Amino acid sequence: MFGYTIKRLIQMVVVLWAVSVLVFVMMSFTGDPTFMMVPLDATDEQIAQARRILGLDESHLVQYWRFLSNIVQGDFGRSFVFRQPAMTLILERLPATLEIVFLAMVMALLVAIPLGVYAGANPKKPASRAVMAGSLVGISLPGFWLGMVLIFVVAVKLQWLPSSGRGPTTEWLGMRVSFTSWEGFRHLILPAITLSVGTLAILMRIIRAEMVEVMKQDYIKFARAKGATAKVILFKHGLKNALIPLVTVFGLMLGDLIAFATLTETIFAWPGIGKLLVDSIYRGDRPVIVVYLMFVALMFVVVNFIVDVCYALIDPRIKIK
Amino acid sequence: MAAPHPLSSAPVPSRLQRFFASEFFHNYRRNLSAVLGSLIVLGFLFMVTIGPFLVSQNPYDVAQLDLMAAFKPPAWLAGGSSEFWLGTDGQGRDVLASIVYGSRISLIIGLVAMGGACLLGTTLGLIAGFYGGRLDAIIMRIADIQLSFPSVLTALFLMSAFGTGLDKVLIALISVGWVVYARTVRGSTLRETQKEYVQAARVSGLPNRKIILRHVLPNVLTPLIVVATIQVGTFVLIEASLSFLGVGVPVTQPSLGLLIKNGFDVLFSGLWWVSIFPGLFIMLLVFGINLLGDFLRDELNPRLK
Numbered sequence: 256m257f258g259y260t261i262k263r264l265i266q267m268v269v270v271l272w273a274v275s276v277l278v279f280v281m282m283s284f285t286g287d288p289t290f291m292m293v294p295l296d297a298t299d300e301q302i303a304q305a306r307r308i309l310g311l312d313e314s315h316l317v318q319y320w321r322f323l324s325n326i327v328q329g330d331f332g333r334s335f336v337f338r339q340p341a342m343t344l345i346l347e348r349l350p351a352t353l354e355i356v357f358l359a360m361v362m363a364l365l366v367a368i369p370l371g372v373y374a375g376a377n378p379k380k381p382a383s384r385a386v387m388a389g390s391l392v393g394i395s396l397p398g399f400w401l402g403m404v405l406i407f408v409v410a411v412k413l414q415w416l417p418s419s420g421r422g423p424t425t426e427w428l429g430m431r432v433s434f435t436s437w438e439g440f441r442h443l444i445l446p447a448i449t450l451s452v453g454t455l456a457i458l459m460r461i462i463r464a465e466m467v468e469v470m471k472q473d474y475i476k477f478a479r480a481k482g483a484t485a486k487v488i489l490f491k492h493g494l495k496n497a498l499i500p501l502v503t504v505f506g507l508m509l510g511d512l513i514a515f516a517t518l519t520e521t522i523f524a525w526p527g528i529g530k531l532l533v534d535s536i537y538r539g540d541r542p543v544i545v546v547y548l549m550f551v552a553l554m555f556v557v558v559n560f561i562v563d564v565c566y567a568l569i570d571p572r573i574k575i576k
Numbered sequence: 577m578a579a580p581h582p583l584s585s586a587p588v589p590s591r592l593q594r595f596f597a598s599e600f601f602h603n604y605r606r607n608l609s610a611v612l613g614s615l616i617v618l619g620f621l622f623m624v625t626i627g628p629f630l631v632s633q634n635p636y637d638v639a640q641l642d643l644m645a646a647f648k649p650p651a652w653l654a655g656g657s658s659e660f661w662l663g664t665d666g667q668g669r670d671v672l673a674s675i676v677y678g679s680r681i682s683l684i685i686g687l688v689a690m691g692g693a694c695l696l697g698t699t700l701g702l703i704a705g706f707y708g709g710r711l712d713a714i715i716m717r718i719a720d721i722q723l724s725f726p727s728v729l730t731a732l733f734l735m736s737a738f739g740t741g742l743d744k745v746l747i748a749l750i751s752v753g754w755v756v757y758a759r760t761v762r763g764s765t766l767r768e769t770q771k772e773y774v775q776a777a778r779v780s781g782l783p784n785r786k787i788i789l790r791h792v793l794p795n796v797l798t799p800l801i802v803v804a805t806i807q808v809g810t811f812v813l814i815e816a817s818l819s820f821l822g823v824g825v826p827v828t829q830p831s832l833g834l835l836i837k838n839g840f841d842v843l844f845s846g847l848w849w850v851s852i853f854p855g856l857f858i859m860l861l862v863f864g865i866n867l868l869g870d871f872l873r874d875e876l877n878p879r880l881k
Contacts, residue, residue: 270720270721270724273717273721274721281733281734281737282737284737388609391863391866391867391870392859392863394862394866395809395813395859395862395863395865395866396855396858396859396862396863397813397816397817397820397833397836397858397859399820399836400816400836400851400852400855400858400859403836403840403843403851403852403855404852404855407843407848407852411843411844411846418844506724507726510724510725510726510729511726511728513726513729514726514727514729514732515726515728517728517729517732517821518728518817518820518821521820521821522840532732533821536732536736536821536823537822544733544736548733551725551729552725555724555725559724
């Protein structure tokens with residue numbers, strides 16, 4: 256176990272290094288940031304000076320080395336637009352994103368588990384088929400479009416919930432959050448529903464498939480023969496084992512939610528890191544894009560590491576080489 | 577496909593007859609969702625090929641647009657006209673005509689990118705699986721790293737680096753889509769190269785390239801059919817997301833996703849049809865593709881039977 260953990264840790268560092276190379280290469284191709292810094296009528300001399308300040312007059316290797324040593328020390332440079340450290344911008348907006356991602360995840364699990372278990376335990380029933388058809392629709396629709404439909408119906412026509420923005424926030428554990436007040440929570444509902452639908456649909460299909468497999472196992476037959484009640488069989492013997500593979504998709508789920516948060520936040524004008532990324536892409540704000548990329552990469556790598564270690568701990572059948 | 581007995585007088589069934597008599601076709605006919613899925617997909621193919629001749633206007637020919645007809649609601653609502661079934665947008669463009677032209681762009685992107693990703697991924701997978709060693713390690717590590725990022729995000733970054741454009745969307749989609757083929761093909765190639773027919777081909781002195789193309793390749797293709805089908809749908813959705821964010825196709829070649837984006841700006845004024853209908857068509861298209869993909873998976877993947 257210890258050896259495995261060390262091996263995964265080394266892998267993690269390698270992946271992050273590879274991402275840093277990719278980010279650097281990509282950023283070197285995306286135009287010249289000098290022109291973000293100098294006025295339009297700048298003289299050649301001013302341009303040359305700006306390039307010197309940005310370090311663009313040196314070789315790519317030297318530039319990469321400086322880039323790498325800066326990010327290792329947590330220095331991602333300043334945003335061209337906000338004139339603030341890019342990392343600060345991300346950290347300021349992170350709670351807003353985590354809030355909708357977390358709520359969307361909870362909603363997806365609360366709906367997907369019971370429906371998935373039902374459809375997996377009774378695969379032939381019409382209701383199960385309806386659940387599966389529904390999940391296929393959920394996979395097929397563009398999430399951002401669903402958000403627009405919700406805005407139009409719930410916010411514009413019925414005027415039940417606000418259509419955009421974050422509403423009032425309060426300080427909680429050192430973060431600004433909005434779920435603590437009713438008005439803030441009302442702002443959360445539509446973005447979270449929009450974000451959760453895709454994940455919900457995929458989750459439901461995975462749980463159903465797992466349940467179908469598990470219900471075929473001998474221990475389920477044995478539990479039936481023993482005379483265990485349907486509820487005990489379904490939840491204690493069935494669901495418990497069907498949920499183990501779910502741990503492995505947790506990382507993927509989180510990744511998808513963070514990715515689709517860029518679209519959801521754009522539609523609902525939700526001030527999270529996804530909207531910051533999209534705005535920064537429009538404005539060519541390179542330091543912010545870089546810090547977003549590295550930050551998200553770090554988050555995925557750490558989550559996948561924790562997931563792998565947990566998986567090995569939960570399921571003793573998995574032999575670690 | 578055994579040769580007919582020389583003395584048999586029964587007519588040799590044609591390829592088509594054999595297909596109609598096959599178990600595959602039998603299962604297909606009895607599977608309602610498979611039939612529905614293929615009808616939807618066929619409908620779309622019909623729409624994007626014949627559709628432009630059937631709709632009343634070319635929405636991108638400025639001369640045909642009438643600003644007086646801007647923001648007309650769908651035909652069945654008050655103020656709608658029978659000329660524009662699904663209403664018009666701010667430039668007097670027929671929403672239905674825009675959808676027909678937009679579906680064409682969305683579908684072409686989905687199909688071409690799938691073809692490119694399949695070609696690239698299969699090639700790399702064959703190389704990795706057949707030759708193994710360091711090449712295999714490099715290709716598969718790249719695949720692993722890429723898989724730890726969601727495709728939408730990767731595509732978004734690539735587009736932010738490349739800038740907008742149809743060709744760039746294709747490159748971005750191929751760059752995120754090859755991995756799944758490479759992994760599948762590598763797995764099956766590893767299994768196939770252990771088998772006797774490949775060993776026999778090796779012993780008989782066939783060059784590696786010929787072994788790969790003639791013997792290994794045909795035997796690793798079947799699982800790809802399912803992956804490829806579903807990927808067209810995934811690509812249509814990713815492209816829509818990119819275009820919605822404004823980093824996808826250019827405004828002169830609007831896909832369904834860009835139509836949604838254009839309609840989003842007027843949604844708050846209650847002009848819902850400009851954006852809701854294109855989204856409905858994306859959903860229908862991807863739903864049809866997924867129905868078909870699900871059926872193919874059940875049929876072609878004997879492990880699940």
